[in-house]
Amino acid sequence: MDLTELKELIELIAEKGFAEFELEREGLRLRISRFKEPPVPLVQPAKETAATSDNQGPSPAAVSQSAASAESPDTSAPETSLHTITSPIVGTFYRAPSPESAPCVKTGDRVEPDTVVCIIEAMKLMNEIQAEVTGEVAKIYVENGQPVEYGQPLFGIKV
Amino acid sequence: MAKLGSTLHRFDSLTSTNDFARELAARGTEEGTIVIARRQTAGRGRQGRRWSSPEGSGLYLSVILRPALSPARSSIIALAAGVAVAETLALDYGLTPDIKWPNDVLSGGRKISGILVESAIEKDLLQYAILGIGVNLMQEEFPEEIRDSATSILIESGRRVAPEDFLKPLLERLERWYRACMSRPEEVRARWEELSSYGRGRRVRIMSGDERVEATTRGLHESGALIIELESGEVREIVSGEITLRPL
Numbered sequence: 001m002d003l004t005e006l007k008e009l010i011e012l013i014a015e016k017g018f019a020e021f022e023l024e025r026e027g028l029r030l031r032i033s034r035f036k037e038p039p040v041p042l043v044q045p046a047k048e049t050a051a052t053s054d055n056q057g058p059s060p061a062a063v064s065q066s067a068a069s070a071e072s073p074d075t076s077a078p079e080t081s082l083h084t085i086t087s088p089i090v091g092t093f094y095r096a097p098s099p100e101s102a103p104c105v106k107t108g109d110r111v112e113p114d115t116v117v118c119i120i121e122a123m124k125l126m127n128e129i130q131a132e133v134t135g136e137v138a139k140i141y142v143e144n145g146q147p148v149e150y151g152q153p154l155f156g157i158k159v
Numbered sequence: 160m161a162k163l164g165s166t167l168h169r170f171d172s173l174t175s176t177n178d179f180a181r182e183l184a185a186r187g188t189e190e191g192t193i194v195i196a197r198r199q200t201a202g203r204g205r206q207g208r209r210w211s212s213p214e215g216s217g218l219y220l221s222v223i224l225r226p227a228l229s230p231a232r233s234s235i236i237a238l239a240a241g242v243a244v245a246e247t248l249a250l251d252y253g254l255t256p257d258i259k260w261p262n263d264v265l266s267g268g269r270k271i272s273g274i275l276v277e278s279a280i281e282k283d284l285l286q287y288a289i290l291g292i293g294v295n296l297m298q299e300e301f302p303e304e305i306r307d308s309a310t311s312i313l314i315e316s317g318r319r320v321a322p323e324d325f326l327k328p329l330l331e332r333l334e335r336w337y338r339a340c341m342s343r344p345e346e347v348r349a350r351w352e353e354l355s356s357y358g359r360g361r362r363v364r365i366m367s368g369d370e371r372v373e374a375t376t377r378g379l380h381e382s383g384a385l386i387i388e389l390e391s392g393e394v395r396e397i398v399s400g401e402i403t404l405r406p407l
Contacts, residue, residue, distance in 0.1 A: 012182060017200070020171040088230045088283050090384075092399040098207020114281070121399045123234040123261040123383055124205055125276040125288070132282055145369075147399070150231065 001028060082156035083133050087148045091122035095144045103144075105155075109137045117155055120148060135159040161191035163222055163334045164326075168194045172214075174201040177277060177291040180221035184287040185279075190225040193330075195322065202293060204273050210293045211302055216311070218294040218322040222333065225287050227341055230280050233288060234398070235383045237262050237276045239336035239347045240290055243329060244272045245354045246336075251328045254315055258355035260376075260385045260402055264294075269310035271295050292329075296320045348379045357402070363387065366401040 001009075010032070013021055023030040087093070095103040095118055105117045111131035120127045139156030142148055166189070173179055173196040180194045196219050199212035212219050226233055241262030248254040248264065248271065257265045264272035271294065278288040295301075295311035297319055312320050339346050352358035361376045365387065374387035377394065384396040 008186070012186070013179075016170070016173060016179065018170045018172050020169075022169040023167070024169070025166040088280055089234075090231070090382075090398050094206065098203075100207060116279075121205070123237045123398060124274065125234045125237045125278060126205070127230060127278045127280050130279070130281045 001025065006030075081158075082138050083135060083159045084153045085117060085129065085131065085155040085157060087120055087150060087152045087154055088129070089120055089122050089127060090150050091120040091127070091148060093142045093144065093146050093148045093154065094119040094121060094126075095140075097126075105131075105137050107137050107140060111135060111137060111157060129154070131155075131157060133157055133159050160338075161189055163191045163337070164193050164330045166192040168192070170194070170196040172196060172198050172200060173219075175199050175203055175291075176219050176221035177203075177275065177289050180223050180289045180291075181277065181279075184223045184289060188223055190223055190287075192223045194221045195219060195326065197322070204275050204293075210273055211298075211305065211309070212293065213298065215322065216298045217296050218292070218325050218329070220292045220294075220326065220329075222290040222292075223287060224290055224337065226285060226337075228285065230278070230283065230285050231382065232344075233278065233285055233340075234261075235340045235344050235347055236288060236290065236337065237274060238351050238379075238383045239340050240274045240276070240292060240333065242347060242350050242354060243332040243336045244274070244292060244294065246332050246350075247325070247329045248272075248312070249354070252312055252316060252318065252320065254312070256354070258351065258357065260355065260357045260397075261383065266310055266315045269308055270305075271310050271312070271315070290333075294325060294329075296322060296325060344381075348381075348383065352378060357385070364403045365397055366403065 019034060021032045097119060105111060111117060112134055113130065113132050115131045116128045117131050118129050120129060135157040137155060138158040141153045176194045176196050176199065183192060198214035199219050202210035202212035202219060204210045226236060238261055241258045241264055244264045245256040245258050248256045254266050256271065259265055262274045263270055273293045275291040276288055279286040295309060297313045298311040299313060301309045312318055336347055357376055359376055359378050363374060363376060365372050365374060372389060374389045377386040377388050380386050380396045384398045386394060386396055388394050
């Protein structure tokens with residue numbers, strides 16, 4: 001581990017709410033200890049800020065309902081003019097990491113190639129699926145919680 | 160492949176070891192790197208469910224993996240992790256664990272370990288997989304809502320096992336079964352069937368999406384999917400969803 005790596009690691013862990021941290025690897029042992037302070041309020045990531053402003057429902061239960069059922073899936077045949085994101089595996093389609101969170105993406109959202117658009121679960125392995133293209137979510141073909149097949153269209157992206 | 164645990168990040172407290180391991184993996188951290196915490200403030204399981212993670216009572220571990228497997232073949236890792244935990248409990252601590260498909264490890268019918276694997280897929284390739292394992296070690300009791308469904312090594316055997324004592328044999332077994340996922344996946348499936356009462360001839364009720372079916376288990380498919388036979392004689396493969404025991 002060189003100094004650059006070490007500096008990057010320290011930057012990465014700086015915002016975690018720990019008091020003791022140790023790194024162990026061959027030939028190296030690093031220990032960082034600091035006073036317990038209340039964690040510094042962090043700037044919310046853009047995605048979470050959006051989620052919060054979207055969901056000003058009266059209770060968390062109401063929020064999760066709206067997250068899951070706000071949009072009904074489009075069951076029409078995939079349009080050929082759109083880039084189709086298909087399922088790389090057989091599994092269960094989830095639009096959000098948990099029932100309480102906002103969907104990864106909604107119709108009209110801009111996506112970048114590394115934007116996570118959904119999660120497909122197979123055998124409790126949660127696979128995050130990335131958009132792979134830059135564009136706008138035009139169609140969502142599958143409903144949250146439904147089983148999907150290999151190669152099944154999930155999203156249509158206007159590129 | 161680097162040995163599992165050759166680099167170890169140890170925290171007194173983290174939100175979730177999987178979350179931190181993902182940050183490391185996304186930055187290119189090498190395979191085998193592990194993250195452990197004395198407690199998790201937001202430990203979680205499947206679909207955001209909470210994993211109770213009180214200080215020092217359990218092992219909270221995440222392992223960064225970069226398997227040479229296609230996404231469709233990588234699910235076997237989830238089974239292999241269950242095999243490694245169950246073997247450690249059986250062979251090193253004298254328990255008689257069971258594995259509920261795919262990988263909940265039970266003792267006396269109660270959950271003693273939970274496993275959550277999270278992967279990133281890009282262009283049909285697995286970038287990395289984060290294997291998260293929680294093992295209940297020294298809890299004497301659990302929060303009200305899981306009191307009837309959770310147990311620990313202390314409750315089951317009266318032994319006090321420290322997280323890092325459990326870590327060592329677990330990593331050795333994980334390494335063995337993780338390597339087998341790539342070289343001899345059939346051995347992973349065979350060992351899973353030996354350790355699990357759910358493998359063959361078990362009456363189960365399956366919930367997947369909105370569907371509920373009752374069936375008998377008929378072993379594991381090559382992918383690790385659970386093969387079930389419905390009362391009509393129809394045979395299906397279950398790849399995800401909830402599995403519950405049919406009341407007799």
